[in-house]
Amino acid sequence: MPYIASRVLERELKKGSAELLILSLVEDRPRHGYDISKLIETRSKGALKFNVASLYPLLYRLEKRGWIQGRWVEKAGQRRRRYYKLTLEGKKVLAAQRRGWRGFVEAINRITGMEHA
Amino acid sequence: MPYIASRVLERELKKGSAELLILSLVEDRPRHGYDISKLIETRSKGALKFNVASLYPLLYRLEKRGWIQGRWVEKAGQRRRRYYKLTLEGKKVLAAQRRGWRGFVEAINRITGMEHA
DNA sequence: ATGCTATATATGGCATTGCGATATATTATT
DNA sequence: AATAATATATCGCAATGCCATATATAGCAT
Numbered sequence: 001m002p003y004i005a006s007r008v009l010e011r012e013l014k015k016g017s018a019e020l021l022i023l024s025l026v027e028d029r030p031r032h033g034y035d036i037s038k039l040i041e042t043r044s045k046g047a048l049k050f051n052v053a054s055l056y057p058l059l060y061r062l063e064k065r066g067w068i069q070g071r072w073v074e075k076a077g078q079r080r081r082r083y084y085k086l087t088l089e090g091k092k093v094l095a096a097q098r099r100g101w102r103g104f105v106e107a108i109n110r111i112t113g114m115e116h117a
Numbered sequence: 118m119p120y121i122a123s124r125v126l127e128r129e130l131k132k133g134s135a136e137l138l139i140l141s142l143v144e145d146r147p148r149h150g151y152d153i154s155k156l157i158e159t160r161s162k163g164a165l166k167f168n169v170a171s172l173y174p175l176l177y178r179l180e181k182r183g184w185i186q187g188r189w190v191e192k193a194g195q196r197r198r199r200y201y202k203l204t205l206e207g208k209k210v211l212a213a214q215r216r217g218w219r220g221f222v223e224a225i226n227r228i229t230g231m232e233h234a
Numbered sequence: 235a236t237g238c239t240a241t242a243t244a245t246g247g248c249a250t251t252g253c254g255a256t257a258t259a260t261t262a263t264t
Numbered sequence: 265a266a267t268a269a270t271a272t273a274t275c276g277c278a279a280t281g282c283c284a285t286a287t288a289t290a291g292c293a294t
Binding site for chain 2: 014017
C-alpha cells in the first residue's frame with residue numbers, strides 16, 4: 001500500500017481550482033463538457049484529469065450561479081452537445097479567481113520556501 | 118448573498134495544500150499545532166488561515182502515516198504542547214509533494230493562460 | 235454480426251473531510 | 265472579575281469528489 005503523495009496532492013488541489021479551470025477554458029469560445037475535460041488533459045500533458053462525475057455537476061452549479069450559460073446544439077450524425085459560454089458575471093468572477101490563484105500561489109511559496117518556483 | 122469567488126477559491130485550495138504546508142513548516146525544526154497555525158497566518162500575511170478543527174485532525178493523520186512524529190513537552194507555567202518533527206519518511210513525502218506542487222502550478226498556468234504569473 | 239473504443243451527457247450513493255461551534259485548561263492583561 | 269491569548273480537542277453537519285453505472289451515437293477492427 002504505497003502512498004503516492006504527489007498524486008494525492010494533485011487530486012486534492014484539482015478540486016479547488018476546478019472552477020478556475022472551467023471558467024478559463026470557456027473564456028475565448030463556448031465549449032461543451034467533453035471538450036473541456038479533454039482540453040484539461042491535453043493542455044496539462046496528462047497531469048490533470050477531470051472525472052466526468054465531477055465535471056458535469058460542476059458545470060450545472062456554475063450555470064446555476066449565472067457564471068456560465070449553456071445551450072444545446074444538435075448536429076446530424078452527432079450526439080447533442082451542451083455548449084457553455086462565459087457570462088458577464090462569469091468574467092468578473094474569473095478575474096477575481098485569477099487574482100485569488102496568484103495570491104494563493106505566492107502565499108504557499110512564501111510559507112513552504114519555494115519563492116523561486 | 119454576495120459570492121466572494123476568490124475567498125471560496127482560496128478556502129478550497131487550502132485543503133489540498135494543507136499537508137505540504139505542515140510538512141514544510143516542521144522541516145527545519147519541531148513545531149506544535151498552535152505554532153503552525155500562527156506561522157501560516159503570518160507568513161501568508163493573513164491570506165491563509167487554518168481552522169484548528171482542520172489542523173489538529175490533520176496532524177493526527179500525518180503522524181499516523183508516519184510522516185511526522187510528535188512528542189509532548191511540559192513546561193512550568195505553560196499548557197503542554199505536542200511538538201511534531203519531520204520523519205525520514207516525511208522528508209521523502211515532502212520532496213514528492215514539492216515536485217507535485219510545482220507541476221500542478223505549471224499545469225494550471227498552462228491551462229488558464231497565466232504562463233507569466 | 236460482434237466487440238471495442240471514442241464521443242457525449244447523466245446520476246445514485248458512498249466516503250471523505252472541512253469547518254462552525256463548543257469545550258477544556260493555563261497564563262497574562264485590563 | 266472579565267477578557268484575551270495560548271494550546272489542544274471533538275461533535276456533527278454540510279459539502280462534494282468520484283466510483284460505478286447507464287444511455288446514446290459513430291467508427292473501426294475482428
